[in-house]
Amino acid sequence: MPPITLYFLGASRSIRPAWLLEELGLDYELKGAEREGQKAPQWMKDEVGGLGKFPVLKDGDVFITESGNITEYLCDKYDKEHRLVPALGDPKRYSVLQWVHAAEATFMTHSLAVLYARWSQKDGDVAKTEAGIAVNVQKDLAFFQAEIGKSKGKFLFGENLTAADIMIEFSLDFILARELGVKAQDWPKVKEYIQACQSTASWQKAQKKTGHKL
Ligand SMILES: N[C@@H](CCC(=O)N[C@@H](CS)C(=O)NCC(=O)O)C(=O)O
Numbered sequence: 001m002p003p004i005t006l007y008f009l010g011a012s013r014s015i016r017p018a019w020l021l022e023e024l025g026l027d028y029e030l031k032g033a034e035r036e037g038q039k040a041p042q043w044m045k046d047e048v049g050g051l052g053k054f055p056v057l058k059d060g061d062v063f064i065t066e067s068g069n070i071t072e073y074l075c076d077k078y079d080k081e082h083r084l085v086p087a088l089g090d091p092k093r094y095s096v097l098q099w100v101h102a103a104e105a106t107f108m109t110h111s112l113a114v115l116y117a118r119w120s121q122k123d124g125d126v127a128k129t130e131a132g133i134a135v136n137v138q139k140d141l142a143f144f145q146a147e148i149g150k151s152k153g154k155f156l157f158g159e160n161l162t163a164a165d166i167m168i169e170f171s172l173d174f175i176l177a178r179e180l181g182v183k184a185q186d187w188p189k190v191k192e193y194i195q196a197c198q199s200t201a202s203w204q205k206a207q208k209k210t211g212h213k214l
Contacts, residue, residue: 004028007047008210009040009054013108013170016067017055017074018206020166024078032210067170068100071163084163092157099156099164107144107171110136111180134181141182144172145189154196161200169197177214 006021006028008014021028033041045052050065057064057073064073075085085100086093114137117129153159156168173194176182197203206212 002027002029003060005058006030007044007054007056007058008032009044010034010211011214012054013067014055015203015206015210015212016166016170017057017070018210018212019169019203020071020074020084020163022205022209023084023161023166023200023202024074026074026078030209066104068104068167071100071167072097075163084161084166096157096162096164100167103167103171107137107140107168107175110140111171111175111178114180115178130181134184137175137181138184141172141175141185141187141190144168144193145187148189148193154193161197161202165197169194169203173198173214 004021004026006014006017008018008030010032011034018030031044031047033044035041040052040054044054048056048058048063048065050056050063053065055065055067055070057070059073059077064070072085075082079085082090085096110133113133114130117133118126121129148156151158155161156164172190174180176187176190176194198207
């Protein structure tokens, strides 16, 4: 049995650590499940404890939660050549980690606000609420398009994949797939970037192993 287990919830951020594990060439056991209603099944929550949100990584006896934290953990422990996150003290480290954090703290926060309004607003003008919240999502996507436009390759930091791509790809795919405040534009560069990420051998392997589909 490999020491690493990935608790994977279908159609979720769990694709990030699956992609990263494949990119690092690590062997791992997959414990996968689909949502029941809108929620992860109870057995997964019972097994991992905590907040009961996914993905969760188990390495030996240690449970790690939060996809960004799992990313930093796996890179610190297994990316000894600092291919995916530059070494401590290298100023480039913080440019990469900026995206690792922005993927959740900015892009997902802004876009989920749209989704939650859609789910929970029972009366009044939901479209108007969405349009108001969508401004932040559009600013995020415009910023991303500008930054990818400066890259000398197909990924955020050139031709080589980094942890920044492994975190932000899901946020962008989720925003476009669920149409969370994106209607003002077609976002061609965002689509091209998602395509480039999903064409990597490691993303393809992760998708095949997990069955990930948004
Ligand atoms: N910030 C957390 C978010 C975790 C999260 O909300 N996960 C969702 C799936 S993407 C989940 O477990 N939902 C099922 C539930 O709440 O029962 C991360 O990046 O890992």
